Amino acid sequence: MSPAAEKDYAVQMRGISKYFGAFCALNNVQLSVEKGSIHALLGENGAGKSTLMNILYGLYQADTGEIIINGQRENIKNPNTAIKLGIGMVHQHFMLVEPFTVTQNIMLGMEKTRFGGIMDEAATRVEVQELSQRYGLYIDPDAKVEDISVGMQQRVEILKALYRGAEILILDEPTAVLTPQEIGELIHIMRKLAEDGKTIIIITHKLGEIKQSADYCTIIRRGVYIDTVDVQQVDETQLASMMVGREVKLTVQKEAAHPGPAVLDIQDLTVEDSRGIDRVRKLSLQVHAGEILGIAGIDGNGQKELIEAIMNMVPAKTGKILVQGKEIQNHAPADTLDAGVSTIPEDRHKHGLVLDFTVAENFVIENFKKVPYSSRGILNLKEIRSHADELIEKFDVRPAGCAPNPVRGLSGGNQQKLIIAREVDNNPHVLIAVQPTRGLDVGAIEYVHKALIEARDQGKAVLLVSLELDEIMDVSDRIAVIYNGTIVDILEAAGADENHIGLLMAGGKKE
Numbered sequence: 001m002s003p004a005a006e007k008d009y010a011v012q013m014r015g016i017s018k019y020f021g022a023f024c025a026l027n028n029v030q031l032s033v034e035k036g037s038i039h040a041l042l043g044e045n046g047a048g049k050s051t052l053m054n055i056l057y058g059l060y061q062a063d064t065g066e067i068i069i070n071g072q073r074e075n076i077k078n079p080n081t082a083i084k085l086g087i088g089m090v091h092q093h094f095m096l097v098e099p100f101t102v103t104q105n106i107m108l109g110m111e112k113t114r115f116g117g118i119m120d121e122a123a124t125r126v127e128v129q130e131l132s133q134r135y136g137l138y139i140d141p142d143a144k145v146e147d148i149s150v151g152m153q154q155r156v157e158i159l160k161a162l163y164r165g166a167e168i169l170i171l172d173e174p175t176a177v178l179t180p181q182e183i184g185e186l187i188h189i190m191r192k193l194a195e196d197g198k199t200i201i202i203i204t205h206k207l208g209e210i211k212q213s214a215d216y217c218t219i220i221r222r223g224v225y226i227d228t229v230d231v232q233q234v235d236e237t238q239l240a241s242m243m244v245g246r247e248v249k250l251t252v253q254k255e256a257a258h259p260g261p262a263v264l265d266i267q268d269l270t271v272e273d274s275r276g277i278d279r280v281r282k283l284s285l286q287v288h289a290g291e292i293l294g295i296a297g298i299d300g301n302g303q304k305e306l307i308e309a310i311m312n313m314v315p316a317k318t319g320k321i322l323v324q325g326k327e328i329q330n331h332a333p334a335d336t337l338d339a340g341v342s343t344i345p346e347d348r349h350k351h352g353l354v355l356d357f358t359v360a361e362n363f364v365i366e367n368f369k370k371v372p373y374s375s376r377g378i379l380n381l382k383e384i385r386s387h388a389d390e391l392i393e394k395f396d397v398r399p400a401g402c403a404p405n406p407v408r409g410l411s412g413g414n415q416q417k418l419i420i421a422r423e424v425d426n427n428p429h430v431l432i433a434v435q436p437t438r439g440l441d442v443g444a445i446e447y448v449h450k451a452l453i454e455a456r457d458q459g460k461a462v463l464l465v466s467l468e469l470d471e472i473m474d475v476s477d478r479i480a481v482i483y484n485g486t487i488v489d490i491l492e493a494a495g496a497d498e499n500h501i502g503l504l505m506a507g508g509k510k511e
């Protein structure tokens with residue numbers, strides 16, 4: 001007997017390959033999960049994690065390979081087979097019926113019947129409550145799903161799987177939708193389940209969560225198996241490097257800034273919202289060439305309205321916005337762009353990209369009317385294409401050669417790279433980045449931060465708005481704290497004290 005066979009494995013997947021058309025999503029991947037363990041599956045967006053788990057759950061069929069459940073080779077044709085084998089899965093997007101109660105959702109599809117087929121909701125309700133007590137999965141069995149939080153909906157999905165007898169529970173990016181507190185609770189629940197002998201496979205690309213919760217971690221990269229490690233034996237930097245395939249710096253590397261003159265000059269700006277309430281109040285701020293100025297603040301303190309006023313999406317009520325000495329306030333949005341201000345917007349899907357357009361088209365979305373992309377009203381498709389190919393290569397937008405593909409098919413990280421490539425390529429005087437790394441994995445975050453620092457080093461004035469204080473502290477040269485629509489303090493980032501900034505953000509007085 002080989003040593004591997006002596007261990008008690010709940011799941012073994014061997015030599016799994018999966019093609020979508022000609023695209024190889026998984027290439028000879030293996031996974032061995034010990035019974036009663038919490039096993040993380042780590043990989044960048046698009047690595048093939050969901051695909052591998054969808055194969056285990058019978059949603060997809062592998063093209064090659066075998067699956068062994070509790071020592072027995074199985075042919076998992078569909079989720080019903082998987083459920084019979086004790087496999088449960090909670091998907092990234094929940095599959096609950098909103099107007100139904102928690103109990104009704106859990107019994108859906110497998111109603112307990114008594115006397116000629118009448119559903120016994122009361123019996124299910126009792127059983128759900130037992131399960132919920134046992135694992136700390138507290139929920140209200142009678143609440144309607146549409147009335148409960150996303151974190152609660154996730155508990156319903158977990159209970160649903162347990163109610164169906166799941167001994168092996170797959171959670172696909174369960175923490176992506178949760179608040180920090182809910183994440184803590186979920187980790188606690190996973191531990192309780194594992195203590196009770198259940199096997200848990202958790203998909204994630206968050207390294208901290210793996211360190212906190214998992215016993216083992218299998219890393220896959222672009223469809224290829226990299227390694228399986230004992231989580232206690234590795235640190236976050238090592239996990240990141242295995243995931244991305246190169247050295248990853250989890251801290252930002254940059255030289256000191258060499259700021260020049262103020263390029264963006266905001267003077268006594270007041271902006272009101274649609275209800276006439278002042279959201280930005282007499283705000284003044286200068287961003288210099290060759291510096292990154294970070295705006296730290298709690299969401300809703302005027303950041304959104306400030307940026308919208310600079311972009312001329314909303315009017316300035318009073319005050320001035322100058323770019324290189326020229327007033328741009330209360331002009332058309334195109335005038336902001338023409339003055340040399342480029343923006344990496346907060347909502348990529350609403351403002352940054354047209355998802356059904358191709359990558360090449362999205363690269364020229366602001367400039368397609370200009371030479372060389374068109375002349376006398378006719379698009380020059382060859383120019384548009386070669387421009388796209390150049391930027392795809394230079395900014396490493398994946399997959400290579402994606403110019404003719406619709407943007408919808410790119411991963412979030414690559415959509416963001418596209419926007420950054422486009423905005424930096426405009427060669428602006430001012431580059432505004434709003435929450436530029438939200439939802440991205442470490443490899444892409446490192447890339448975005450590097451791109452901002454490069455823009456700075458080319459002499460651009462970079463204005464960074466982020467709700468992540470860590471990001472503000474790591475990337476900025478100066479930090480402006482916004483509270484209640486005004487800048488309450490501006491500090492040098494080097495040596496700034498996080499607690500002090502946190503206090504200012506919450507409206508505390510500066511000492």
Ligand SMILES: Nc1ncnc2c1ncn2[C@@H]1O[C@H](COP(=O)(O)OP(=O)(O)O)[C@@H](O)[C@H]1O
Pocket residue numbers: 020023025043044045046047048049050051052
């Ligand atoms: N049904 C499908 N058809 C075509 N391509 C797919 C399909 N599902 C996934 N892919 C592709 O397979 C790759 C892996 O996807 P996925 O398993 O969802 O990645 P992950 O979960 O690691 O982010 C991606 O490039 C994705 O675009």
Ligand SMILES: [Mg+2]
Pocket residue numbers: 049050051172
């Ligand atoms: Mg996935």
